[in-house]
Amino acid sequence: xxxxxxxxxxxxxxxxxxxxxxxxxxxxxxxxxxxxxxxxxxxxxxxxxxxxxxxxxxxxxxxxxxxxxxxxxxxxxxxxxxxxxxxxxxxxxxxxxxxxxxxxxxxxxxxxxxxxxxxxxxxxxxxxxxxxxxxxxxxxxxxxxxxxxxxxxxxxxxxxxxxxxxxxxxxxxxxxxxxxxxxxxxxxxxxxxxxxxxxxxxxxxxxxxxxxxxxxxxxxxxxxxxxxxxxxxxxxxxxxxxxxxxxxxxxxxxxxxxxxxxxxxxxxxxxxxxxxxxxxxxxxxxxxxxxxxxxxxxxxxxxxxxxxxxxxxxxxxxxxxxxxxxxxxxxxxxxxxxxxx
Ligand code: SF4
Numbered sequence: 001x002x003x004x005x006x007x008x009x010x011x012x013x014x015x016x017x018x019x020x021x022x023x024x025x026x027x028x029x030x031x032x033x034x035x036x037x038x039x040x041x042x043x044x045x046x047x048x049x050x051x052x053x054x055x056x057x058x059x060x061x062x063x064x065x066x067x068x069x070x071x072x073x074x075x076x077x078x079x080x081x082x083x084x085x086x087x088x089x090x091x092x093x094x095x096x097x098x099x100x101x102x103x104x105x106x107x108x109x110x111x112x113x114x115x116x117x118x119x120x121x122x123x124x125x126x127x128x129x130x131x132x133x134x135x136x137x138x139x140x141x142x143x144x145x146x147x148x149x150x151x152x153x154x155x156x157x158x159x160x161x162x163x164x165x166x167x168x169x170x171x172x173x174x175x176x177x178x179x180x181x182x183x184x185x186x187x188x189x190x191x192x193x194x195x196x197x198x199x200x201x202x203x204x205x206x207x208x209x210x211x212x213x214x215x216x217x218x219x220x221x222x223x224x225x226x227x228x229x230x231x232x233x234x235x236x237x238x239x240x241x242x243x244x245x246x247x248x249x250x251x252x253x254x255x256x257x258x259x260x261x262x263x264x265x266x267x268x269x270x271x272x273x274x275x276x277x278x279x280x281x282x283x284x285x286x287x288x289x290x291x292x293x294x295x296x297x298x299x300x301x302x303x304x305x306x307x308x309x310x311x312x313x314x315x316x317x318x319x320x321x322x323x324x325x326x327x328x329x330x331x332x333x334x335x336x337x338x339x340x341x
Contacts, residue, residue: 141166
């Protein structure tokens, strides 16, 4: 039997959002403040995905953020506050780091965590039991398209195993379960199709989180025009989809309206301590030498969250999108999350 979302968990998520919103309003914090902190707790992964931003040589090594640094960063995230902390890799559920990552979640019950996994490490009995106790955790499983496309982009991965990870978490886990999808030139149509969205919903995803993939030279793999088309397709699906659909950097794509404000801004700390707003963009410093608040105050870092002017040809919105705010599509070239796990 698939377990419904625990009412207490939903309350935790919603109350956290409201508290955060209120605190920001009162404090008048700058809108360039990041939404989420992405921590690459370890470089290790057995995968070989196309355009992975962890260099292949590092994926076979156990380069890790040490425990003191992680503690400090999570304390900073709570104090600022950031909406959530996402543990990525490498593979955050690999046997070499899974226990340590889950301990972080357990020991910080006031922080909302996501763990982004490929779904490849089998979620065995012990891991299931542990996941079932963590109310402040959501699981995010990476998908690239239906079975053939997923396998082409993730040659050591399988669509079925990723679905099985979602299903297992839905049966045992206490938090929300989602899919992370990167949009590329060779998957964006399939990844924004009704068949794909429905297959992930059937697998048990509460939400789908889309972001444009970054190429090795730091550009977005999808040009602005095609990204705009992808957003319009998702907006058209969103109204009738059971799962919530999010897209970086816009937040939830609701029916015919894409908000103009960049809602989702991430800050990534890699396994060596380097800080990025776009994983293949410039590094803005290192958390081993400078504290997070100082790094966040850097004008060049804040400017990297800005909304650039429209580039490329104007999109041809789907009919549902006509009443929407097209200004929202201007942000398509803005910084976004990469995929990991
Ligand atoms: S994208 Fe994630 S799962 Fe794939 S090789 Fe890179 S770290 Fe591993």
